[in-house]
Amino acid sequence: MARLGAQKLGEKLGVSVVVENRTGGNGIPGTQAVLQAPADGYTIMGTASTHALMRQVLRNVPFDPQADFIPLARTARGPMVLVTNPGRHERTVAEILAAARAKPAAWSFATSSFGSAGHLATIDLCRRAGTEIQIVPYRGTAPALTDISAGNVQLLFDSAFALLPQSRANQVQGVAIATAERSQLAPELPTVAEAGHPGFEFYSWYAVMAPKGTPPEIAARMNAALNEAMGDEATRQRLNSTGLEPLQESIDEIRQAIAAEVSRGAELLRVANYQPE
Structure with missing residues (x-):
């Protein structure tokens, strides 16, 4: 999904977007690398829904997954x-x-x-x-x-x-x-x-995020470009064929969706008596 997002963002903005894999450490090193980069829109992060609940799942996460990032787009969900x-x-x-x-x-x-x-x-x-x-x-x-x-x-x-x-x-x-x-x-x-279990809905999702402090006009431009890309019929068919649904949301809609998901997830982990690793 990161590579698809990079390809589409490059096409819409007329720039070259390079994907650099930063694996290991439950995603923390890669996430920190993005946070340590200048908040100018040139370094962004492709991530997944597990990012949102990092602090509920892991001990000593050195950043706030919500407050320290601007969600540019949720590209798809499964x-x-x-x-x-x-x-x-x-x-x-x-x-x-x-x-x-x-x-x-x-x-x-x-x-x-x-x-x-x-x-x-x-x-x-x-x-x-x-x-x-x-x-x-x-x-x-x-x-x-x-x-x-x-x-x-x-x-x-x-x-x-x-x-x-x-x-x-x-x-x-x-x-x-x-x-x-x-x-x-x-x-x-x-x-x-x-x-007999109404309201039972669970999705994994994929997102593109920027570090806090990224200028609002840059975030808005990337949000518009990614939403337009996910609305392409060819992209929708490609994603559907692999079991994914494209998403098109504003930055505020993404923030609200993530906040609701974190609240529900934290409560379920509490019910299960899950202890962060």
Whole structure:
């Protein structure tokens, strides 16, 4: 998504935009590199929804993910999808939760990252179901999927981007999608809301941010350019084909959406008695 955003921003502004990967350290070194650069619009950050909850998930984060950044755009989002092992007899949310209430020790939830949308969806579904299912952390989606396919863990919430290809290849069993209504991205999947859990919506999303102090006129120009790019029909089709929905929001709308998500996420982590690492 960072590379797509860079390409589109370059096209719209007529400039060269270079993507420099800064990996490791739970994203902190890369984020700090952006904060330490001049706030002139020439150094910006491509990031994901886990950025917003850094302070709730990690200890001693040396910056404020909201106050220290200006969100230039949220470029796309991917709804969470629930999958299970294809050999399971339980194929619906209702069947799975009934079995988990009866024998909770026989079930476990994989999560690819603490504080991710998938982790929060897992906590919320367990809370709504009134049962505790063990949550097993993995270093990313790929190893979690391997263990789902092998039957070592039974359930996983993760982005449609990651799970729909596996589900459609019958490597895992798609159960439900965490959207308000059935999604055109996966019309074959019922929503979790249909199983009696209204308001169950969880998405991962991707964003472009600038350090605080970036001139408002520069931020507004980049917001307009990225929104225009995400509105391109070819871009929409490209994103939809990979399980993502393009977004077009003002800077104020993004701030409000992130604040609401952080508030909900912090409460879910509190309910789960999660302790920052």
